[in-house]
Amino acid sequence: QKEVEQNSGPLSVPEGAIASLNCTYSDRGSQSFFWYRQYSGKSPELIMFIYSNGDKEDGRFTAQLNKASQYVSLLIRDSQPSDSATYLCAVTNTGNQFYFGTGTSLTVIP
Amino acid sequence: GAVVSQHPSRVICKSGTSVKIECRSLDFQATTMFWYRQFPKQSLMLMATSNEGSKATYEQGVEKDKFLINHASLTLSTLTVTSAHPEDSSFYICSARPGTSRNIQYFGAGTRLSVL
Numbered sequence: 655q656k657e658v659e660q661n662s663g664p665l666s667v668p669e670g671a672i673a674s675l676n677c678t679y680s681d682r683g684s685q686s687f688f689w690y691r692q693y694s695g696k697s698p699e700l701i702m703f704i705y706s707n708g709d710k711e712d713g714r715f716t717a718q719l720n721k722a723s724q725y726v727s728l729l730i731r732d733s734q735p736s737d738s739a740t741y742l743c744a745v746t747n748t749g750n751q752f753y754f755g756t757g758t759s760l761t762v763i764p
Numbered sequence: 765g766a767v768v769s770q771h772p773s774r775v776i777c778k779s780g781t782s783v784k785i786e787c788r789s790l791d792f793q794a795t796t797m798f799w800y801r802q803f804p805k806q807s808l809m810l811m812a813t814s815n816e817g818s819k820a821t822y823e824q825g826v827e828k829d830k831f832l833i834n835h836a837s838l839t840l841s842t843l844t845v846t847s848a849h850p851e852d853s854s855f856y857i858c859s860a861r862p863g864t865s866r867n868i869q870y871f872g873a874g875t876r877l878s879v880l
Contacts, residue, residue, distance in 0.1 A: 685867070688868070690871075695855075696874065697770075697857045697872060697874040698857070698871050699871070700870065700871075742807070742808070746867050748867075749796070749867030750813065751813065752798070752810075752867075752869060754810075755807070756806075757807055
């Protein structure tokens with residue numbers, strides 16, 4: 655069983671719609687959860703981080719964490735073509751080792 | 765925000781040569797730095813974790829004599845690909861974790877290595 659699992663996609667949404675990206679993890683001791691965006695040929699860029707159960711909003715992005723169900727999600731509201739990228743979910747317990755999902759490819763169609 | 769500088773961004777070399785990649789945290793002290801490799805259309809693969817002043821911890825299957833990692837200071841880690849071969853061609857990315865952060869790691873821009 656992989657430590658972090660994501661639907662590889664591709665996920666396609668029309669411009670202006672809400673994109674929903676999901677991630678599950680296996681280590682119940684995980685404490686910190688991250689979403690990174692990676693454009694093709696570029697390195698990952700931190701989008702959101704969340705530590706507590708519930709929702710965390712930052713602009714058009716909302717991260718949702720449910721530790722009991724071991725999942726973390728990312729919602730992108732009013733999706734734009736520039737949001738088209740691969741989104742990586744990352745999880746860590748102590749910060750000494752991070753587990754990345756394989757990424758979900760998102761395409762926002764104009 | 766935290767900035768991690770990685771240099772060079774692109775290198776092309778002949779088979780058998782060694783290539784050094786530098787990773788610097790510009791505005792924070794990085795207690796831990798990570799080195800990843802990524803092949804096209806694949807996910808990040810952690811190669812090793814380095815802590816300042818101690819030996820790097822390599823992931824299973826990564827040759828430590830092939831990929832030399834030095835974390836000489838709290839702001840600098842280097843990865844040397846020794847005797848590079850075409851199969852070492854890949855996108856190498858470093859990241860750094862500030863000692864004061866809650867486990868956030870920030871990525872460098874990556875180095876695209878092409879071995880001829």
